[in-house]
Amino acid sequence: LAFTRILGAVHRSPILAAYRGHPGLQQRLGKNCRVNLSSGLHYGWAIEGAVGSEFKIDASYLSPNVSIAETVERATKIYGVSLLIAQSVVTICSPTVAAKCRLIDRVIITGSVTPMELYVIDLDYMSLTVEPPPKMQINWTSKQRFRVRQFLEAEKAMKWHEDAHMVKLFEQNPEIAQMRFRYTLEFIHVFNMGYQNYSQGEWQ
Numbered sequence: 001l002a003f004t005r006i007l008g009a010v011h012r013s014p015i016l017a018a019y020r021g022h023p024g025l026q027q028r029l030g031k032n033c034r035v036n037l038s039s040g041l042h043y044g045w046a047i048e049g050a051v052g053s054e055f056k057i058d059a060s061y062l063s064p065n066v067s068i069a070e071t072v073e074r075a076t077k078i079y080g081v082s083l084l085i086a087q088s089v090v091t092i093c094s095p096t097v098a099a100k101c102r103l104i105d106r107v108i109i110t111g112s113v114t115p116m117e118l119y120v121i122d123l124d125y126m127s128l129t130v131e132p133p134p135k136m137q138i139n140w141t142s143k144q145r146f147r148v149r150q151f152l153e154a155e156k157a158m159k160w161h162e163d164a165h166m167v168k169l170f171e172q173n174p175e176i177a178q179m180r181f182r183y184t185l186e187f188i189h190v191f192n193m194g195y196q197n198y199s200q201g202e203w204q
Contacts, residue, residue, distance in 0.1 A: 001170050003039045007082055007125055008175035010037060017130040036082070036125075040073030043088040064111035071109050075118065079104060082125065087117040096167040102188065103195060122183040128175065 010016060011034070019025070020034045044065030051060040068086065076084045081104075090098050101119035108115050138144070158164060170176060197203070 001166050001173075003041070003083055004121060004123060004170070004176050004179070005173065007037065007039075007123060008128060008173075008179060010035060011125040011128045012131045012175065014130055014133040038073060038076035038082050038084075040069055040071070040076060040084045040086070041089045042069040042072050042086040043092060044068065067111045068109050068116075071111070072118070075107075079118075079120065081120045082123055083121050085119040085121065087119070090117070090119050094167065096165075097170070100167070100170060102191065106199060123176075123179040124182050125179055127178055127181065 016035045025033060042065060044063065046061040046063035046065055049060055049062065050057050052058050072084050072086050076082065085101055090101050093101075101121055103117055104120050105118045106115050107118060159166075159169070
């Protein structure tokens, strides 16, 4: 849910829309350039440690799972998708959330002992429209910042509540619904039939 909303926010941002319309940027990268992001999700253990010197210290994560997550993210370019999810994540999701993911391949990834299934959440970010810029600029005061923090804490508490269902938040979000509108049940059924033939070696 978080990654789908982040993707939608990036492509609806009026600031980034103005940025990609800069003449110098278009001349160098082309008229169709835009700020985009890709995400690869994998679940597993990792060891966190501080690496650096007395001048600069960064957190480093050591684990074969880190390499797997990086490989999954790089594979988004191969499959032409924005969000690629490893089998390890789908297996810990609730059945309703896992049903939103579409199985697209089964591969052997360096660092993984067994073949791993890869899933995608179908999202068409090109269907989004840029939201209008705010009509007035907010002069932030300490009181306003405190109210915003209270609102965010209340939102977080609501999502952590035992009665909260992520699939409902997923389905009720208008941006996500707009990005998924073109992916019909017919498309899903036809793709699944094709994938079964592909996975069983029936390529003719």
